[in-house]
Amino acid sequence: MSTTDRLIPDRLRSPMEQRLKSWETLLLLVAIGIFVANSFASPYFLNAWNLSDATFNFTEKAMIAFAMALLIISGEIDLSVASIIALASTAMGAAVQIGVGTPGLVLIGLSVGLLCGAFNGVLVTRMGLPSIVVTIGTMSLFRGISYIVLGDQAFRGYPESFSWFGQGYVWWVISFEFVLFAIIAVIYGVLLHKTNFGRSVYAIGNNATGAMFSGIRVQRVKFILFLLTGLMSGVAAICLTARLGSTRPSIATGWELEVVTMVVLGGVSILGGSGTIVGVVIAAFVMGLVTFGLGLLNVPGIVMSIVIGALLIGVIALPRLWSMWRAR
């Protein structure tokens, strides 16, 4: 594949980006800027344990964001990820009540994630329905099932060994979640940038019909991407449930927004066809640092959501405003 000179670029080129070399460089500068600003703003910021705590702000969301990045590059979207977390967590909680051990819980969490992903995938790829409506529907359906099971109750009593997935440390301040995040980042980076499968994801996102005529099984690739997104939501559900130690049906509310924001902030085009995993990794750090920094300054969570929402619109609007201003 590398011998041909007609490769589809991993990201779209525009004059703005050429000047700044790449979105990723810009994002990295932003991340460093936020890091420096935070260390001046709060004396508690530059502390190994505090920084380690800060990683929990983004590791679980980022795990989903990697799979979501592939899905968005292929031109689809999954808004049900947070509800899959709720359903997987509820299933694990129910299993705890009948005495299932840690390996069983992990298996249940992953299977529920896969099943939900498969359900989305079948509706989108077999029945040809638009993914945005399907996943708005399953977003209500999956969380709705959690509400039916739990109502206003909560599941507790997770085994000690299970909580390690959310609270354990591998070495010094390096948490298990952070290691898992790094491993998953590498896996998705290789999958997207170094394999035929990854190339076909770009091809589908740029021109699904063209991809089909060049022998790519478009629907199957998309189905696999929905499966992966479901699976990653299952993984995130395990980590989050283990970290919180309890399950309520409102768990991870609004995460779909933060995951999509992370992906878009990472330079993935919401229209599909371009983006990199490195961008998503840096975006995860940016969002984690912003949330953590504002938290240290006692800014309430809901105000942070203004910042997240403004970031989402801003990162897309600013380059366009800039090029419009340049064009005058």
Added chain:
Amino acid sequence: MLKRLITTRETLLVGAIILLLVLISSRFPAFIAPSNLANVFNDTSPLILLAIGQMIVILTKCIDLSVAANLALTGMVVSMVNIAAPDLPIIFTLALAIGLGTLLGMFNGILVWKLQIPPIVVTLGTMTIFRGLIFLISDGKWVNSHEMSPAFKAFPRMELLGLPVLSWIAILAVIAFTILMTRTTLGRAFYAAGGNPHAATYAGINVGKTQFWAFTISGALAGLTGYLWVSRFAVSYVDIAGGFELDVVAACVIGGVSIMGGIGTVAGALLGALFLGIIKNALPVVDISPFWQLAISGGAIIIAVALNAQANREKGRIILKRAEHIS
């Protein structure tokens, strides 16, 4: 041909609603008493208002996920203005609600029109921004019933010819927007812009501007509903109508509005909203926990969109009933 298909789809929905009512009344006859049906309609009125706005947005190939947040923000602003100036005539409150809602809708519209940012990104963003703004202006506090002036709370409940004002507003909106969508150039432009944007451009329709007007209308209706909502429930806080945007989209999809744009009617949105409203009101009557509602509306969205896709597959995209409608 198109007319026949539309009538069949809407007849189908009317049939489904009647079937639903028959099923419920077979066990609980009191549910279909006229006074109770009027209550159900009144309770569904906010959903109807928002569904009409959402339908127009979806017609133009966009989506507005910020309607519930717009409603909550406008509701909070008018209730805080009411605390500051309890004697303000209700007409000013209404104007303020519609005006603020319109501005918020225009903000979405400008971002979609001028910067060409995908509507889902814009409205996901503004959804969180609006909710955050409510927290900022209210400091996270509630505005409770006793802080609102009696006139402020009384308006949507006032009875005219046996129906509350809230219901009348929904009825008026249905009539007004049916006329707008079927009898005006702008109405046809909404269908054209979503049905085939390229053809619409060649026909002299500014697609972006049409989308801007769709968001503006959706925002205005959300603002109006914001006041009606807080005065009817006599409370205002950050999370009112949380997740309601999904019900609104569900009502549209159930009502046969195609998410791909270009297909949908005001009557469809009305029937879709009524379908959800009846289910929501019937759940406590038939003794099913209200916690089922979320799953039911989710299931209804999926079934409806699957049915729509089947129906749309049979025919081509038709954007104009008759060519002479466009001037």
